[in-house]
Amino acid sequence: MSVDRTAVRERAEAVLRRLAGEHARLREDQWRAIEALVVDRRRVLCVQRTGWGKSAVYFVATALLRATDGAGGYGPTVIVSPLLALMRNQVEAAARAGIRARTINSANLDEWDEITGEIHAGAVDVLLISPERLNNPDFRDSVLPRLAATTGLLVVDEAHCVSDWGHDFRPDYRRLRTFLGRLPERTPVLATTATANARVTADVAEQLGTEPTTDTETTARTGTRPTTGTEPSGGTEPATGTGPATGTEADGGRGGRPDVLVLRGSLDRESLRLGVLDLPSPAHRLAWLADHLDRLPGSGIVYTLTVAAAQETAEFLRSRGWSVASYTGQADDADRRAAEQDLLDNKIKALVATSALGMGFDKPDLGFVVHLGAPPSPIAYYQQVGRAGRAVAHAEVLLLPGVEDAAIWRYFASLAFPPEEQVRAVLAALHPDRPLSTQALEPIVDLRRTRLELMLKVLDVDGAVRRVRGGWLATGEPWVYDEARLRRVAQARTAEQQAMREYAATPGCRLRYLRECLDDAEAADCGRCDRCAEPLFTPAVSDTALTAARTFLGRPGVDLPPKKLWPTGLDAVGVPLKGRIPPGEQALPGRAVGRLSDLGWGGRLRGLLGPDAADGPVPDDVAAAVVEVLKAWAHGDDRWSARPVGVVAVGSRRRPTLVGSLAERIASVGRLPLLGQVAPVGPPTGTGPRGNSAQRVRALHDAFTVDAELAAALAGLDGPVLLVDDLADTGWTLTLVARLLRQAGAPGVLPLTLAVAG
Structure with missing residues (x-):
């Protein structure tokens, strides 16, 4: 049946104006994604910079799909989103567009039955769930089958978390394979991320469907970035699925398996001015912050690599008269929410945070991001600095690396997937009929609980174990320890760490370097960073601040x-x-x-x-x-x-x-x-x-x-x-x-x- 695509676009533009104001207009690449989802019922992967408008795509697509056919349209959009903070922002955004959104998460267990009833009654347009819900036994067995059968659009936000090649792999995301397998035929799927190089893009696209079909009008072919020295994207394997576009048909000629349209855009951030300051000690870095925080525009984030560093930095800055708060994964949820709100309301100059404040925090006028210590990869760094400068003319981004960074990287690297003998010990301990809890497994294998739980989630996705009420069961399915892949992932991590060192020392444009690490074929000199232009900041610190920092530390x-x-x-x-x-x-x-x-x-x-x-x-x-x-x-x-x-x-x-x-x-x-x-x-x-x-x-x-x-x-x-x-x-x-x-x-x-x- 022929579809009037011009009329569909006009309706899409009307929805966008309700969402973002009368002067809002869809960009061509946003329309291309909406068209593929609403008209062609395709699976789409958007790799676009922070601030590009990914949420506008799925809210507009939701409104159009829900209104289709004049009889209630398609079922609700399901958004898999990693953080409750992001969910709160998205629910508020949806309400502005007249879209009814609800969430199912660990904080509202008593509302699950009510929300499920609303979904079945057609009263919910958007349901937001965390990836952890996908493997919650009650949700997986009672809610997910019927939800998948009625889903009108599936959205996977922060989709790089699907890939273990990515900087923020989360095994719960792998449960999406089950969700995808239960969707009705030709159900559109949208995956979005701002931080995926060619390898991660190919991996995510493959898990969404088959090999990706790349839209050559919005990006060059993946995997074509020239490299020198260590490969920042990791390893030596070529990216797969890099062929030219094959049109807009949903099938793509692959035996009935859906193909994936990959829309990769430029990762330039015109508002960001990047710089690096090489300071000799932690005391110098704290002193520099105390001296120069007033020169940084607006309010912002100071990232640290550890909880202790976040707490110490915030305490020192407060002792020097600055209004700041700390934000870590160890803080109470109420304290984290209060700190987020204070930053949103510009009541504090800075939030001193660990990576717990990575994805999910939305403050369009954030004026600066400073890192005390370097993240372990340029891709993670790009993701964090992307919080700044979304709705302001310019924002300052500064990295203050430390000699201790490498030791912290090594510690986190030690938490990777365990050796085979430890995995086999867990599999041998599990029974097919009598579940064992994580606590009961701890005396059997020498792994910290968080690492043990991550391993069990991976085994669950691989089909070797199954999570049920009361713990974990062995499935008896054969399982192979993929040592070669794990070794390649570890090598990729090592290469990323080296690339982060090279970023700090590069004589060339810093933003170009980051964009090349993300395989942005349009990467070019920015003309703004401390390599392209005169540095805005010097490493000078006052004797007073340095003495205070040394005394404090x-x-x-x-x-x-x-x-x-x-x-x-x-x-x-x-x-x-x-x-x-x-x-x-x-x-x-x-x-x-x-x-x-x-x-x-x-x-x-x-x-x-x-x-x-x-x-x-x-x-x-x-x-x-x-x-x-x-x-x-x-x-x-x-x-x-x-x-x-x-x-x-x-x-x-x-x-x-x-x-x-x-x-x-x-x-x-x-x-x-x-x-x-x-x-x-x-x-x-x-x-x-x-x-x-x-x-x-x-x-x-x-x-x-x-x-x-x-x-x-x-x-x-x-x-x-x-x-x-x-x-x-x-x-x-x-x-x-x-x-x-x-x-x-x-x-x-x-x-x-x-x-x-x-």
């Missing part, structure tokens, strides 16, 4: 809260501990000089406690910091309840000289008796990265002993002892050693370490 001392509960599932591995740790066996609150991730003491402590550091006596500057910690602990507002009466060392196989000399220095300065050490027994418990709590307790249970001489010394004490160690990683060594000391007669145990991991 030089303050030693962080809390060590005691453990109060044993991990679950220990009885399954022969450890007779469960529930609450009796108060008479707990450690008291402790102290450490600093965190390994601190901006101040972190670098010094990493050099002393890193895997390649030699054992030796405690350095004088570190010993002096320990003394400062003890003074503050003795006289501060949260001082110890009773002064320690002796010192005990944790016996160390890895750093016996360091720990022993530290205990001796503390005993000497504090004029306390050195009572001895809790000696390790049996084989070493390992020196690699620590896994989950259950495995750590399993390894440490019965791994130390209190000899008769130390027990006799403890029995006559009338106050707590200081328990000295070098590093608190999971915290379970201190917990179990403190338990031994309490059982041997110590009235109390005050842990004291040089560093806290994380």
Whole structure:
């Protein structure tokens, strides 16, 4: 049946005016996407810069599809969106266009039945869900089948999350394959992202349908960027699916499988002015911010690589008179929402944030983005700086890299998909009929919970396990560990890190470099960055700010809260501990000089406690910091309840000289008796990265002993002892050693370490 495409466009323009104002007009590439979805019922992948108007495409398409045929039209649009904050913004935008939108997420479980009823009654135009909903057993089994059968348009926002080649892979997105498979024939699908190079684009397009059909009117063929040196897009495999366009037919001549129209546009951001400042230390970077924040336009975001750095930076800037707030994944949801709103309302100069504020935050007039530390890839960097300058004439983007960045990258890289033997151990433990929870699996495999859950989600997508109420089941389906692909992904990550170093040092245009990393065939010199034009900012800092920053970062001392509960599932591995740790066996609150991730003491402590550091006596500057910690602990507002009466060392196989000399220095300065050490027994418990709590307790249970001489010394004490160690990683060594000391007669145990991991 012939369709009057001109009339369809006129209706689309009318919807857009309701959405964005009377002067709004569709760009040609926006219309091309809407036309493919509404008229041709195609699957479309839009790789377009932030601010291009991707949400306008799916809201306009929704309005047109819902009005089709004059009889209620097509079913609701389902938008899979990664963050609740983004969902809130999208619901508000939809309302302005007269589009009725609802969400199903973990925060409104009591509304699921009501919303499902509204969908079936045709009262909902748009349903927004998080990717995690796709594998929630109740949603997957009860809601998803009927929803998929009635969906009029499926939208996958931030579609780069589908690909494990991407910088922000999320396995829950892979569940979209199931959703796609249940859609009625010729149901249009739109996937959108601003951050996908040629490899990620090809991977996403392949998962949406088959090989992509690239629209050559809006982009050159993918995978054609010339490269020199290390390939920023990662690896050496050529991108697939780069053939020329084959017209607009939905089938594309591929045996009934839908093809995917890829619309790649220019990734230029004309409002952004990029720069890099190479400063010698964390103190210089904080001082620079304190001195120059007033020169940055409007309000903006200061990104950090770690939670500790975000909290420290915000605290320091507030001490210098700036109105700022911190934003991390560890903060309460209410606090994060309040911080977002304060930035939206320009009540604060900056939000100091981790990558938790990546996708999903929409402030069109954001005036600047500063990074204290470089993200691990140019693509991730482009995604974050893309928050700025969407509705202002110019915005400042500055990178302040640090020598510690590489160590942080290595840590996050260590959280990749586990080795095959650990995966096989989990598969062997699962039963086809009796589900095991993640907690029950922890004692079986030495993986932190977040990494274990990610692995299980991948196995679920691969069909080897199935998530049900109560946990996970084995399916019995054959499964192959794709070591070659995992190795290539790891190599791609390493190449991306090198590309980020090259970005900081490039003599050429910075925006062009980022666009080339995203395989933008139209990449050209921007004429605005600190390479194309005169730098706007210098690395100069005032003596006053630098002194303040050094003083702030030089303050030693962080809390060590005691453990109060044993991990679950220990009885399954022969450890007779469960529930609450009796108060008479707990450690008291402790102290450490600093965190390994601190901006101040972190670098010094990493050099002393890193895997390649030699054992030796405690350095004088570190010993002096320990003394400062003890003074503050003795006289501060949260001082110890009773002064320690002796010192005990944790016996160390890895750093016996360091720990022993530290205990001796503390005993000497504090004029306390050195009572001895809790000696390790049996084989070493390992020196690699620590896994989950259950495995750590399993390894440490019965791994130390209190000899008769130390027990006799403890029995006559009338106050707590200081328990000295070098590093608190999971915290379970201190917990179990403190338990031994309490059982041997110590009235109390005050842990004291040089560093806290994380």
